[in-house]
Amino acid sequence: MNRTLMTMAVLVFGAGTAAAEMIAPMDVVYDDGAVATSLTGGAPGDVDSGRKIMNKGAGNCIACHAVTDLKDLPFHGEIGPTLDGAADRWTEAELRGIVANAKMMFEGTMMPSFYKTDGFVRLGNAYTGKAHEGDVAPLLTAQEIEDVVAYLMTLKEE
């Protein structure tokens, strides 16, 4: 195999696997705060799963954001804007970017970065108060980010 053929093979093979591969937090490309590519490499998000993440675990989006569609759940916060009509105001790429790392679009925002693994001050081991050791997992997985984005895309008023 000559060098040109080998380069072509690598390019074709590389492109083929990249499309089906998860994008790691360090590799996410933000364009003016938006992320055009699915973090899971194409698998669509699950709306029902996204709806659950809005309320629980490391998602807990309604701690700060009110959502009329989730009014069966108690105690919606009011620190961030309401998410009603989010899909009218933002594109999918913008919502993905905001959920993954809102600080890329809104400098200094209070919103935690849900798909980020570095740059923390005194990173802890979850909620134990102890120091973190070893590899850092983002607050939400790539699939969970996509699920939340899929749910947010259902929030239309217009």
Place this chain on the structure above:
Amino acid sequence: MNAAKKLASAIALAAVVATPALAGPDDDNLMINEELNMVTETAAPAHLQDAFDTIYSGWRFRTDETQALQIDDFENPAMIFVDQALEYFETVDGTEGKSCSSCHEDGPEQFAGLSATMPKVIGGKLTTMEDLLNAHRAKAMGAEPWKWSGPEMQAMVALIGLQSRGMPMNVAIDGEAAPFWEKGKEMYYTRYGQLELSCANCHEDSYGMMIRADHLSQGQINGFPTYRLKQAKLISKHNRFRGCIRDTRAHTFAEGSDEFRALELYVASRSNGLSVETPAVRQ
């Protein structure tokens, strides 16, 4: 994102930030035992005027039910612990065969005003009430130190604090205190942990708003130790600091650490002008 959208978001954000009073403190007055009028709202101290015009006691952010527990000492569950501290005050402990009252014959009343000025620098060291109590236990009584957030220590901190109830908080931030205060201020604005939250994110930028089921106050510490209904005991300032920083998914600091001494001084200085409410009752 186009410029128009960005502008709209910026305006929406500014509107939210500019109107924390929307769901903010209520208009209730705190009068304790029908005789002691408390200042729960006053002009922000000079060092804080870039952030606030007005400072409010955390009491103003609590429900009527929780507020009611603090307006009458017979209803205030913290008073059980204050009574226990009165007993400790008279109890001999340690190798010297002394109690607090062996030296402090006039009782805890002699400490009126002290807590309003704590923490303060003594002998070059930033000193909290807990530090003072353990130092006296060691030196005068030959007694073992009390655990920082233990029931004996916080009961005694509450008893001493009660002697200043109704007096304005007035901690010094200049002179020898300045470097400690600067360190505490830096901590207040540091975004700790995986959630990257500073004290200021919640208690300066978002006070008055709901975060899930919690009504955010300005995080004032003029009522500590405070009886926390959730934990059904007196909670120290450092215990609350530790819990807040832990809840940002951070490696928190230890109670009694120099970091928390500095943070205590800074946060106390944000309360300057509010009445000492010790022992307060919170949710």
